[in-house]
Amino acid sequence: MANWSANRPSRRSLRFLPERHCVEIIDQTRLPHDLVLVELRQLDDYCRAIDTMQVRGAPLIGITAAHALASCLRADPSPESEQKARQKLLATRPTAINLRWALERVQAAIAEAPLEMRAAVALREARALEAEDVATCEAIGAHGLPLLQQLAETRKGATLQVLTHCNAGWLAALQWGTALAPIYQASAAGLEIHVWVSETRPRNQGLSLTCWELADAGIAHTVITDSAAGHLLQAGRVDCCLVGSDRTVANGDVCNKVGTYLKALAAQDNQVPFYVALPTSTIDWECADGAGIPIEERAESEVLHMPGRDQEGREASVRLGAEATRAFNPAFDVTPARLVTALITEFGVVAPGSLQQLRDIARSKRC
């Protein structure tokens, strides 16, 4: 798949700066208005970045956590330091499984290492996770591309209409993204493509992040409210849905940004394919079905306050609703496997009911 690399987005959501012993991220809470780079050095920096969603997206959370652990071990390579860091990192976000997975990868790597080498081994593993993520997402893009090409053929020259939710682009991974990887590759392959981006309340990652990514890549797109997806699907204006996943479980149920389930229902009701793109690192093999996934509940202020820009282009925030109004804010929902047409992984496209066939491959092999 080396031929795809030329189409790789030039930006990265995270960079390790060896000479500064730190990690540089894009502060995603400032997009699309400002492209602000932030250096993470201390454990607190990393935890805050994950917790406040300066970095978000299952793959990127995992890589960030791996670097956080490596950074802690550089300051103090003791098992106590390691355990403290692990616990603090695990507490930041409960739903995305990659955080745990990436920490386990680092732990396994350093298990046999002498104390004085633990930091170096951990850092090497974090860097390996970076490289793997790029290769994995590139492969997801390559496996997803034929699905989009086949749909485009049925459209007989009309622009292919893809609906996505939240952000599963390179901002959520490292350099390609998951759901956006096939779209980037389709665009590079000359396919006429237009992306409907649902805004993704309450934090508007669709409007703020996906639109910014697509504009940066010169891919046509239009934002809609989350509710408008149903009307578009009914009206025949969507050829397929393509989203990411924060955690996929053994039976093929998919946990992703809240609102994904409603889109999957509407896609099925209108016979439109619903694809989920995911690295196999986001699969929780120990969890039998979606009912076992903890759904993160975030602060009500995310619903009741809206940041943006005022008329002069300055940062501003408004309160919506009356002061006494209370909100409930679950961040994810579960899309049952029966609503998913196919899972696009780095190893190929599988039906959600056949996910188990990837289990051994995912264990034995890295892309």
Place this chain on the structure above:
Amino acid sequence: MANWSANRPSRRSLRFLPERHCVEIIDQTRLPHDLVLVELRQLDDYCRAIDTMQVRGAPLIGITAAHALASCLRADPSPESEQKARQKLLATRPTAINLRWALERVQAAIAEAPLEMRAAVALREARALEAEDVATCEAIGAHGLPLLQQLAETRKGATLQVLTHCNAGWLAALQWGTALAPIYQASAAGLEIHVWVSETRPRNQGLSLTCWELADAGIAHTVITDSAAGHLLQAGRVDCCLVGSDRTVANGDVCNKVGTYLKALAAQDNQVPFYVALPTSTIDWECADGAGIPIEERAESEVLHMPGRDQEGREASVRLGAEATRAFNPAFDVTPARLVTALITEFGVVAPGSLQQLRDIARSKRC
């Protein structure tokens, strides 16, 4: 049903002021922050009020339009004046059928009247529409109440959990509302009830209007993002959905605020009843199914800008997304009859497939 009248909300969304020859409305674009009354005198005032959604909701739009026509005839009772007013009013909002229905009611009333009496007859008809709306919504509440009581019995003392979308309360009608009428009556009847209010992007009528109404009435409620409804339904935290309708058609398909369809899909997927409350005046008997309903597309600025309050409590608005981002903003969607458990009308509760049985009743009788 006179016994229900005592529970009628004390406020009204519109008042005719005879001594001032005008209509006084609540400017709904200022809620929940300010309760501002506005007087409508000229045709332009009325059209602007409907177009900018100072008044909204199918029943209230109809009553406002009837008063607008009466007001025009008072200034100039000629057929030319009448036609000009009709055309201008009809152009304001295409989806809600009540606008056309109310104008036809006024037209029919004045058809035989001598020129010098046309204004008085039109005004009398507008006032009759007001009185009818109050009685109609009161009856909708009375017919819906047993449905909520039956559900409450199955809950064995636990609080009844109702999910609504947008605003179908007295702000959308005159004094009771449609979907909120059974809720007001259930609360007055001593039922423990809690309402999940979906915020209803892009204009947030759920967060701004329904929460304000429910708080005013002392009814427990919590706002959620539109996307969160699916998770709540999956989690068994909703006993029924109850929404209004802007236009219901002959086969029972329901056109309502965009996002209603997605909630109906999720309700069905989780075996939760989905009720639609509507006055029969919102039924378009000439339209065979939902595909024939024009879906209003509103300005993209509704999606891309968010009004609210700044930290000092002053009116403010923020731009969301990048300046180059474009939005598509359909205001309604169609919920197929197969997803609707029952329609709650002023004449009783009917299955959507049996709507035709109301046709003759609705023609011959007024509640």
